[in-house]
Amino acid sequence: MDIRINEVKGVLKKYGQEHLLNHYETLDEEHQKELLDQIEKIDFDLVKRLYEDTKKESKYGQDKITPIEYLDKYKLYDDYKHYENIGKKAIKEGKLAAVTMAGGQGTRLGHNGPKGTYDIGLESHKSLFELLCDGLKEEGKKYDVTIPWFIMTSRENNKATIEFFEKHKYFGYQKDRNIFFFIQGELPMIDTEGKILIGEDGLIKQAADGHGGIYESLVKSGMTAKMKQMGIEWVFIGGVDNCLVKMVDPVLMGIAIDKGVTVACKSVVKANPQEKVGVFCKRNGKPNVIEYSEITEEMAEARDAEGELLYGESHILCNLFSVSAIERMGAEPLPYHVAYKKASYMDRDGKLIVPDSPNAYKFEAFLFDAFGEVDEMAVLRVKREEEFAPVKNADTVGVDCPKTARQLYKKFHNLD
Numbered sequence: 001m002d003i004r005i006n007e008v009k010g011v012l013k014k015y016g017q018e019h020l021l022n023h024y025e026t027l028d029e030e031h032q033k034e035l036l037d038q039i040e041k042i043d044f045d046l047v048k049r050l051y052e053d054t055k056k057e058s059k060y061g062q063d064k065i066t067p068i069e070y071l072d073k074y075k076l077y078d079d080y081k082h083y084e085n086i087g088k089k090a091i092k093e094g095k096l097a098a099v100t101m102a103g104g105q106g107t108r109l110g111h112n113g114p115k116g117t118y119d120i121g122l123e124s125h126k127s128l129f130e131l132l133c134d135g136l137k138e139e140g141k142k143y144d145v146t147i148p149w150f151i152m153t154s155r156e157n158n159k160a161t162i163e164f165f166e167k168h169k170y171f172g173y174q175k176d177r178n179i180f181f182f183i184q185g186e187l188p189m190i191d192t193e194g195k196i197l198i199g200e201d202g203l204i205k206q207a208a209d210g211h212g213g214i215y216e217s218l219v220k221s222g223m224t225a226k227m228k229q230m231g232i233e234w235v236f237i238g239g240v241d242n243c244l245v246k247m248v249d250p251v252l253m254g255i256a257i258d259k260g261v262t263v264a265c266k267s268v269v270k271a272n273p274q275e276k277v278g279v280f281c282k283r284n285g286k287p288n289v290i291e292y293s294e295i296t297e298e299m300a301e302a303r304d305a306e307g308e309l310l311y312g313e314s315h316i317l318c319n320l321f322s323v324s325a326i327e328r329m330g331a332e333p334l335p336y337h338v339a340y341k342k343a344s345y346m347d348r349d350g351k352l353i354v355p356d357s358p359n360a361y362k363f364e365a366f367l368f369d370a371f372g373e374v375d376e377m378a379v380l381r382v383k384r385e386e387e388f389a390p391v392k393n394a395d396t397v398g399v400d401c402p403k404t405a406r407q408l409y410k411k412f413h414n415l416d
């Protein structure tokens with residue numbers, strides 16, 4: 001143990017993070033070991049670089065942004081059936097799996113527990129997880145297959161998520177046969193001086209590394225290998241908080257296969273040019289998403305000859321990938337975006353500090369930053385009222401909240 005501690009101390013000294021062992025002696029043996037394990041796993045050069053990046057201006061300033069082509073699902077005419085038939089065949093052959101990203105903290109919603117366990121207030125009181133599972137079961141029936149379901153959790157909510165599934169008997173899905181859980185990566189949180197925070201348990205304060213962590217986690221957890229063993233070639237990746245998400249879509253899949261692209265994404269047209277959503281674009285010639293904060297008013301208003309917004313296709317976290325594209329994306333590190341958040345921590349004297357304003361940096365990768373890995377991808381515009389009812393905020397906010405999601409869900413399923 002002494003040798004190990006000394007080695008750890010040496011690393012901490014090199015990076016100015018010696019305080020991480022301040023409370024080491026007060027921990028029991030198990031936690032001491034856990035803390036050392038955590039420290040040994042930290043990429044201190046990365047943490048140092050991320051801290052330095054917090055002081056830089058946005059690196060996007062010089063990027064060349066241009067519009068991206070898209071197809072409208074309801075203007076495909078004769079091609080609709082053609083794509084649909086190709087997709088149906090692949091689904092029947094068991095080539096499609098679904099992945100739900102459920103590792104987020106859901107801070108805006110403010111629900112105590114994993115977001116997927118949230119009851120949006122339907123008469124059935126079904127949770128988001130159950131609504132998603134209902135969709136998979138219904139689609140699976142159409143093609144006489146069970147769509148394998150992979151669920152990404154975070155270290156923070158993994159236990160609670162699995163307990164919830166246990167309690168609800170996996171909604172009729174079978175654990176380890178057609179439902180699989182895997183845990184996403186995490187990164188330490190740091191203060192404004194670049195010091196890594198210690199949480200109230202005396203361990204490193206870590207936070208999930210964003211939905212962009214999906215590719216690496218799928219590969220590292222062995223899920224892509226499992227998919228290949230199961231004969232899966234295509235993976236739909238979506239969020240846990242869209243209760244109308246259509247994870248099994250033969251038209252989207254048929255387009256990807258027919259056009260020979262390895263990524264195909266769904267979009268909905270912006271409700272108005274000022275809507276605060278990220279939109280599909282090309283960045284330096286490669287597919288990407290531009291955030292609302294990055295887009296100029298002129299770009300947001302610009303229209304093509306048919307009167308359609310040039311940057312009007314919102315990214316709704318409904319994306320289809322080939323397994324090989326996921327593997328390639330998982331091998332390349334993504335940039336991290338910084339968020340300034342409130343985070344409680346233990347100070348040098350062992351006192352718990354609960355801040356009432358942001359005090360710490362959290363780093364997150366975004367799923368769409370990997371899109372540039374491919375030269376071309378397909379974007380398919382679908383109807384908002386059919387496929388997009390997100391639960392982001394509490395009802396008091398009034399948009400993208402349980403109330404709006406419930407209304408959209410009921411309308412689509414004729415429940416009124």
Ligand code: UTP
Binds near residue numbers: 104210239240241392
């Ligand atoms: P959001 O960006 O809306 O984040 O995630 P969130 O955690 O749900 O909510 P806020 O921002 O804290 O209020 C979109 C989707 O990506 C997943 C979420 O679970 C959601 O399905 N996600 C996000 C992860 O799986 N891991 C992450 O680290 C972040």
